[in-house]
Amino acid sequence: MLRAIAVGIPIGITFVDCFGYVAKVEGISMQPALNPESGKSDFVFLSRWSSRSFKYDRGDMVSLISPKDPGQKIIKRIIALEGDIIRTLGYKSRYVRIPEGHCWVEGDHTGHSLDSNFFGPVAVGLITAKASRIVWPPDRWQRLEGELPDERVPLNLLDVAGRSCDIDVHECVESED
Amino acid sequence: MHGRIYRIIGRWLGVAGYMVQYGCIAHCTLEFVGDFVVCKGPSMEPTIFSEDVILTEHLSPRFNRISRGDVIIARSPMNPHHHICKRVTGLGGDKVKNGFKTQIVPRGHVWLEGDNKVNSTDSRTFGSVPAGLIRGRAVCRVWPISDLGRLDSFQEWQVDR
Numbered sequence: 001m002l003r004a005i006a007v008g009i010p011i012g013i014t015f016v017d018c019f020g021y022v023a024k025v026e027g028i029s030m031q032p033a034l035n036p037e038s039g040k041s042d043f044v045f046l047s048r049w050s051s052r053s054f055k056y057d058r059g060d061m062v063s064l065i066s067p068k069d070p071g072q073k074i075i076k077r078i079i080a081l082e083g084d085i086i087r088t089l090g091y092k093s094r095y096v097r098i099p100e101g102h103c104w105v106e107g108d109h110t111g112h113s114l115d116s117n118f119f120g121p122v123a124v125g126l127i128t129a130k131a132s133r134i135v136w137p138p139d140r141w142q143r144l145e146g147e148l149p150d151e152r153v154p155l156n157l158l159d160v161a162g163r164s165c166d167i168d169v170h171e172c173v174e175s176e177d
Numbered sequence: 178m179h180g181r182i183y184r185i186i187g188r189w190l191g192v193a194g195y196m197v198q199y200g201c202i203a204h205c206t207l208e209f210v211g212d213f214v215v216c217k218g219p220s221m222e223p224t225i226f227s228e229d230v231i232l233t234e235h236l237s238p239r240f241n242r243i244s245r246g247d248v249i250i251a252r253s254p255m256n257p258h259h260h261i262c263k264r265v266t267g268l269g270g271d272k273v274k275n276g277f278k279t280q281i282v283p284r285g286h287v288w289l290e291g292d293n294k295v296n297s298t299d300s301r302t303f304g305s306v307p308a309g310l311i312r313g314r315a316v317c318r319v320w321p322i323s324d325l326g327r328l329d330s331f332q333e334w335q336v337d338r
Contacts, residue, residue, distance in 0.1 A: 007198050007201075007202075010198075010201040010202045010204070010205045011197065011198065011201040013201075013205050013209075014200075014201040014204045014205060015201075017204070017205075017208060018204075054257040054258060064309075065307070065309030066285065066309070067285055067286070067307040067309065068283075068284055068285040069284070069285050070238075070241060070285055070307065070308040070309040070311075071241060099255075099303075100255050100256070101253065101254055101255040101256045101257060102254070122307070123252070123254040123257070123306075123307060123310055124257045125252035125253070125254065125257035125310050126307055126309045126310060127257075
């Protein structure tokens with residue numbers, strides 16, 4: 001019996017650490033994708049497996065360690081990757097070029113989310129897992145698709161798409177932290 | 178004949194089971210308790226030289242018990258695949274000198290500097306680092322055997338401060 005516990009716990013922890021786990025989403029910052037009704041919490045499956053190589057796409061929903069408080073985990077959407085130019089919403093500079101090894105994360109609920117518009121670009125190393133599906137409540141069971149809100153597409157991608165891009169690159173400020 | 182085949186399969190399954198068990202125990206130990214790290218590069222000289230092996234523990238970063246003067250291993254903010262080994266010289270709220278400027282380390286961040294000030298890429302280049310990137314704290318050197326023990330210049334550094 002004792003042996004079964006001594007062997008079972010490490011196997012369980014390793015499994016959780018390699019493949020993923022289910023976590024409860026708190027707060028309104030990801031509305032409407034998660035927690036559409038305040039008061040009812042969604043449970044999402046956080047896939048550790050898809051974060052093992054630190055390769056993420058714009059639009060992915062990820063869980064990361066808060067840069068303000070290492071004891072807190074937050075769930076946000078990746079808006080821009082390193083090298084992208086993003087128009088910020090209330091950050092100290094209007095345009096930011098994302099530094100090497102960083103990304104720009106935002107909650108879907110603009111204005112009600114403590115995200116990169118508050119603390120700036122975050123290091124990719126802080127991301128711990130990718131949210132891949134909602135598992136509870138059962139009527140909300142669905143895959144979480146990586147979709148980027150149209151109005152938040154990084155400016156350098158707009159340029160590639162042939163649309164007009166009227167910002168002056170010199171205006172971009174390299175973020176300090 | 179069949180009995181023999183079943184016995185061989187059973188034995189192999191047993192071996193595989195043991196490998197999974199011990200693999201998982203090893204994973205948990207290396208991930209949550211501590212591991213050995215080979216340090217490369219000159220940035221921590223004279224405390225740690227290139228190719229030294231040090232023992233690190235992962236408990237203090239997890240419980241947020243990092244203090245000034247600790248030598249830590251952190252994920253590089255510039256590249257999540259790389260790890261850096263530096264000394265914590267400032268915690269959140271501390272004032273640190275960066276060249277001629279004085280700046281305040283934001284909450285939840287640490288200021289990292291290599292002991293080899295002239296040859297180290299550290300917070301003076303990339304700014305303060307979120308404490309969440311810290312993976313482990315260096316405890317002692319285990320290789321080369323002749324230098325086994327505490328990381329020296331630890332006390333010196335604190336007096337210097």
